[in-house]
Amino acid sequence: MFSTYIKEEASTRRFLLIVSSAVFILSVIVVLVHGDRLLLGDPLKLNNDDVKYIHSARVLLQEGTLVYNSGDKPSAFIMPGLPILLSGFMAIFGEEHGGVTAFRIFQSLLQALCIFPVYHIARYTFNHRVAVISTVLVALYLPDYFTSGSVLTEGTYRTIILLLLCAMITALHSRKTSWYIVVGLLTAASAYFKPQASLFPCMMLFLWLAYRYSFKEIVRFTATILAAYIVLLLPWWIRNVFTFGHFILFTSSAGSPFLLGTRMNYQLPSAGFFAAYPQYDPKTIFMGSDSDAIAKGLDILKYGLVHDPLKYIYHYTIGRFYSLYLVPFYLHDIFSIRKAVVWTIQIVIVSAGLVGMVWACIRKNWKPLLPVLLTIAYFTAIHLPFVAMSRYGYPMTFIFVMFASYAIAQALSAFQKAKTNRKEVNKHVESIGDHPGI
Structure with a gap:
């Protein structure tokens, strides 16, 4: 590619x-x-x-x-x-x-x-x-x-993800070890900005099965990706061992997003939760070490799913999707263009993208769709348990734009076909009028 x-x-x-x-x-x-x-x-x-x-x-x-x-x-x-x-x-x-x-x-x-x-x-x-x-x-x-x-990770991270997806598609069709090394290196490069993409190459398994890779090829290319990934992340791991005296895979605060993700509208859990779990204090519930944060989050989630299941299911499905993709990553106005305007455009893009996604899956050969569908599925699923916001959904917006473009192209084609058919019908009617005796 x-x-x-x-x-x-x-x-x-x-x-x-x-x-x-x-x-x-x-x-x-x-x-x-x-x-x-x-x-x-x-x-x-x-x-x-x-x-x-x-x-x-x-x-x-x-x-x-x-x-x-x-x-x-x-x-x-x-x-x-x-x-x-x-x-x-x-x-x-x-x-x-x-x-x-x-x-x-x-x-x-x-x-x-x-x-x-x-x-x-x-x-x-x-x-x-x-x-x-x-x-x-x-x-x-x-x-x-x-x-x-801005001075944030999103611009560089999105670029790496786009290049990584291109590299994965190229590696898939070339079956060359060199391209799988590139996949591993780009995955590690993305992890230096956001660790979320680290398991993204696992999606290659579905592509390998779809394109009938042998078991030997799957093992070889998996090892190649993993080796390249490890080599590029080694300096970070070595630095952490020497600095802190123990191994840190990514960061030392990985549990916090899970706990914060249980908050709805930035509110504390209900009073009933604190009655059921008296070991937690409303003033300190969102403080503490990473391991404690995960345990707290699991307790909040268990309580919520038992006592208010619909609310929590909505929060972790539709609510998460809304926060990730329907809210634009537009935190300051550019040239006085209001957030409300950009928000409306975002909703139109994502809605048209979903329509195009369904349309494409029904009408088109499914194999070329797999890389982008697996991409949006992975990055949506990886954020569901954690804090969901427009910053995290922003790198995936291009996929909704692509499917919206497909929907636009199909609509234009249908319009042009209907227009051509009308012209042919009109010509036929006119030809009948020119030969009344027929």
């Missing part, structure tokens, strides 16, 4: 370059016009993720220590991808606005480059027409421009 751009017709290459360039220019304009107004927190108070990342990058550059919510002491609270990347820009362009602005322009470049994998994934899944519509819709998607100007 990565080599297909060279083989594209000149008109297609020109189209992709024009769209990509436009996205880059608009993203840079957003960065230069809005600047720090897109920050979610106060750099002096360190009260949100973006300003904490900036602080972590500065300390990493000055002291060589990764900190986060830990003062000047080493931390494993977050994965180190963004602080390392941001500190690199600070080392070249300065620790204040220069480095941060350079990082934002880099994210603008990533947004522009994402046009290419989106086109190729859509073309592989459907056809050129759907790919063109998908490309245009992605280029017009406003949350992407907010992401370019």
Whole structure:
């Protein structure tokens, strides 16, 4: 798939370059016009993720220590991808606005480059027409421009996921070990920003079965992916062992999202829960170590499913889906375009995408659909037990855009066919009128 751009017709290459360039220019304009107004927190108070990342990058550059919510002491609270990347820009362009602005322009470049994998994934899944519509819709998607100007992991992470999906499709059809090494490396690279994608290559098993891989091939390529993944994550694991004296797979706060995910509308559990579990205090229920957090979350979930099952089932299904995908990752207005407008567009995109998903599954050969369907299924399922918010659903929006584009293309085809049929009927009627004696 990565080599297909060279083989594209000149008109297609020109189209992709024009769209990509436009996205880059608009993203840079957003960065230069809005600047720090897109920050979610106060750099002096360190009260949100973006300003904490900036602080972590500065300390990493000055002291060589990764900190986060830990003062000047080493931390494993977050994965180190963004602080390392941001500190690199600070080392070249300065620790204040220069480095941060350079990082934002880099994210603008990533947004522009994402046009290419989106086109190729859509073309592989459907056809050129759907790919063109998908490309245009992605280029017009406003949350992407907010992401370019933010200082968060989402821009880089989404780029890696797009490349990973392309690599998986290429590896599937080439059956080359080198491409499975790329799959393992990209999976590890994504884990340096968000660990959620670490089990994503497990979806390859369904693809291998669909394309009749032998058992020997499955074992060999599984080992290849795992080995590449381990090699790239080894520095993080070694650092944690030397720093904290024990092995830490990803972060030391992995249990907290599960506990926080039990909260509905940011409220405490009901009074009945605290009566049934007197060992918990409303003031401290969401505090404590990771192992305690998991136990608390399980107790809240068990109580809720017994005493208010419909509410909790809704919370972990429709409620989760709504929070992930129907709320746009658009936390600041761009060029005075209101959140309500973007929210409406998001609902239209996701709704049309769901229609297109059903339509495609009914009408189309199912094999080309498998990679994107498995992708959305995996990333939805992996977030169901935890906190669900637009930040986590944002990297998957391109899939809803693709299926919405398919629905649009099918609707246009149906309209054109109906129009052609009407013309033929009218011609037939006119021909009968010209020969009244027939």
